Amino acid sequence: MRIIFSLLVLISLFVDAGFAQNTMKIYVPKLSAPYFFYENENEVNGFVPSLLNELLQNPLEFAKYSDSILKKEAVDQLGFLSESSVPKGFRFIPVPHIINYYVFVRTNTPIQSLSDLYHSKIIVLKNDLPYRVLYGNKASFILTVSSYEKVMELLASGINDCAIVPYYVGSKIVKEKKYKNIDVIETPFVSEHFGVVVPETQTGLIQSVQANIKKMIENNRFKELENTYFDSIPIVKPVKIVSHIFLLVIVVILILVILALFVWNRLLMKEVSLSTKEYIEELQKQNITPIIIDLQNPFIKNILEQSPIWLFINDSYGNFKLTSNDFLEYALKQDSMPDPLALSDVFDGHFTELLISSDERLMNQPTQMVINEVSFTMKSVNYQKWMVKYPIRLTGSNELLFITLLINPVVEGDLHFKSLSTELLFRSVVDSLPDLIFYKNRKSQYLGANRVFLEFTGKTLNEIVGKSDLEIFGAERAEKYLKTDRIVFDEGVIWEGSEWDQWRNGERVRFEDTKIPLLDPKGNVFGLVGISHDITRHFMVEQELAQAKEKAEESDRIKSTFLANMSHEIRTPMNSIIGFSDLLADADLTIDQRVEIIDMIQSNGYTLIDIIDDIIDFSRIESGQIHLKFSDFNLNEVVKDAYLYSLSKRNQLGKEHLNISYTIGSIEDEYFIITDPYRLRQVFKNLFNSTLRFSTAENVFFGYIVHENSIFFYLKNDNSIISERLLTKLKQEDSLVQISFSEIEESVGISLIIAKNIIEMLGGKLWSEELVPGRPDYYFNIPLKRAEVKTAFVPQAPIYDTPDWGGKTILIAEDEITNYILLQGILSKTHAKVLRAENGAEAVAMYQSDPHIDLVLMDIRMPEMNGIDASKKILNSFPLAIIIAQTAYAMPEDKELYLSIGMKAVLAKPIDPGELYYLCNKYLKIKT
Secondary structure, three states: OHHHHHHHHHHHHHHHHHHHHOOEEEEEOOOOOOOOEEOOOOOEEOHHHHHHHHHHOOOEEEEEOOOOHHHHOOOOOEEEEEHHHOOOOEEEEEEEEEEEEEEEEEOOOOOOOHHHHHHOOEEEEOOOHHHHHHHHOOOOOEEEEOOHHHHHHHHHOOOOOEEEEEHHHHHHHHHHHOOOOEEEOOOOOEEEEEEEEEEOOOHHHHHHHHHHHHHHHHOOHHHHHHHHHHOOOOOOOOOOOOOOOOHHHHHHHHHHHHHHHHHHHHHHOOOOOOOHHHHHHHHOOOOOOOEEEOOOOHHHHHHHHOOOOEEEEEOOOOEEEEEOHHHHHHHHOOOOOOOOOEHHHOOOHHHHHHHHHHHHHHHHOOOOOEEEEEEEEEOOEEEEEEEEEEEEEEOOOOOEEEEEEEEOOOOOOOOOHHHOOHHHHHHHHHHHOOOEEEEEEOOOOEEEEOHHHHHHHOOOHHHHOOOOHHHHHOHHHHHHHHHHHHHHHHHOOOEEEEEEEEOOOOOEEEEEEEEEEEEOOOOOEEEEEEEEEEOHHHHHHHHHHHHHHHHHHHHHHHHHHHHHHHHHHHHHHHHHHHHHHHHHOOOOOOHHHHHHHHHHHHHHHHHHHHHHHHHHHHHHHHOOOOOOOOEEEEHHHHHHHHHHHHHHHHHHOOOOOOEEEEEOOOOOOOOEEEEOHHHHHHHHHHHHHHHHHHOOOOEEEEEEEEEOOEEEEEEEEOOOOOOHHHHHHHHHOOOOEEOOHHHOOHHHOOHHHHHHHHHHHOOOOEEEEEEEOOEEEEEEEEEOOEOOOOOOOOOOOOOOOOOOOOOOEEEEEOOOHHHHHHHHHHHHOOOOEEEEEOOHHHHHHHHHHOOOOOEEEEOOOOOOOOHHHHHHHHHHHOOOOOEEEEEOOOOHHHHHHHHHOOOOEEEEOOOOHHHHHHHHHHHHHHOO
């Protein structure tokens, strides 16, 4: 029997030895230099091939790994994979090298923590671990490339916000390429353990690999390989990249801060006579609010799991909810946490009772933490740790859970609180705080400072101790600092203030400063301690809120003024319309008197329309619904139209004595530019409305000049000269008074408010200058964007003579009887047959049943079916139907909608008879 067993052993060794001499095929995941790269088509190089050659000591054939490849191939295939990727039936043999992925960012990019990555633009290696993590968590804006060098090259050139690569690789590239604009966030994004994956049946090969790993560790070969491929680059200290401290770090900092309060107080008062254990007893009396943790957030969960200390979360029943990977691997000796897993399954009975009793204490006093020095046994190994327990709650849940940290001592030697150096503990606490902390003597010489203050000054501790502010910061800043020092020394009071300062790289920062006097046992001030807290972001938010509040209050004031004025603005023309309408009923009026009264009614009607248009525009500006439509057009034509409008407005206001003239600022007859012509006309109209109504001048001059990259428009009283001095003032912007809401007189109404907003939307500004009291001159500019010269289209003049449309049939879709009677009265002179539909549905039915209808005048807002839906139904069945919209909804975007569905034209209410005749005649001629 022994002979048979020996033969079997020899055969097994022979098979394993024979296997070792053959070429081995090994699968590796997607990696880039310096981990894995090809020297040429057949020769591979890098940290991974060199490592595997020493471990396996056989010729190797490398192949690309996929999730299912090892399941399909023969059982003698190998892999170099991460621990999370090991397929069933294979043994994972870890190597002492972990790939730590860090986030590299461009300097001054607003990415300060891992949580900021969710909506950032990220560059990663395709199919690398960070890519899989980000993709699995549905992160946006992921750019994938083929190599780590390409990743860092794109980041340095300004492509995307950040990159995630292995730390040593990224640091090496930054150093070799001398990239000056790349920093690194100190918190690792994710880490990956790699190892050799061997079929479980290959026991001989498993033993061989394990033996080789042990030999490489003893010979320090892993370190040599890392030096070869990564140069052992030290961690690059980021410039002003301050990571957000996540939940774990928050807990530790809370502990350290409270420890600092007690230790520091006793140190300065020379009362450090109590033991550390007494400090802890006092610390446990402090009230602390339970932390709210969102474990659904993958970044927060990842931070907890990747914590480099023993950490776990359990419920009130003593069951584990989450553990750090470090605790799983080195304490539990497991790859994943079993479910369920109780405290009693892991720890000895005494320590389990201590944990449960601590939880009960936190449940009864949920605002206090528990800190103990503990000893326990786990997996037959004795441990001594500091235990910190803290109450937490999960987001969206009221269940109280408990987070436990088992921390190693901060100094070498016996693990006892009493044995800790008070000075070392004080230094550790102060250096861990994120604020600038320093302390001085009565001569304002520095006695010490924390790590952040040294980074702020760019000096070492030895370089500041015994030095004054003058020697460190210079005369200007030293005078500012010494002034507040004297207040503390002379009056013995705490000084608080807030002011701007700057880091050594020139970046401005706002600090909230506190200086506290240090008193000896007799109450005399012997020094001070200063704390500067960075409130830049908070201050900027407050400024933005203040500006938003001021803007909202100004907007409310304008609205109140607007509403107060509208009653007067509307009643004035309405009073004239109603009053003159009553006068028309007088049978004794002559023809000339009736014509004059009708003119007055029409003039006030147009004024009322202007007011209504202003109300609509003001409302649209307030709600942000005004949209621009840029196109190319002849500016000279628009200026001429504005001039014709001013003459009409002048006559409506009864100021025929006022002389109005305009000047073209271009020698070209057709000066084509690109902007919104409709809104530009609206600006001219509103400025003329405001100017002509209140002007007391005899002459008004209007025009424009082209200067450099802008077009300057002017509307002036009595003087048409635009001097170089005035142009210089306009370009300086602050030399003239810019129109603001608060400066607009109530009597002017809202025309200037609307004009100002539109001009700013077009990219310009509005100014005013009042050389003669009561006669303001207005100036505004817009950017000059030239367009190609086009042949101007000259429209056919509107028809004011009544046409003859005998034999034609026109359908009027109008629900308001008065509007129908008006249209019928206008059309009755043309001898056309007029039909009426009272709603959209009736209009569709009438058009479908009467083939003789030549044209439809369609109202938009009607009961049962609106004019848009009715037009769509008609045009679906009769694509050649002629439909003209006649509506009060006639804004540019409304007109675009009507034309887009197939309507031929739009008539805006109140309808001009001449325009109605012109449009109808145009399309009735088409249909014969």
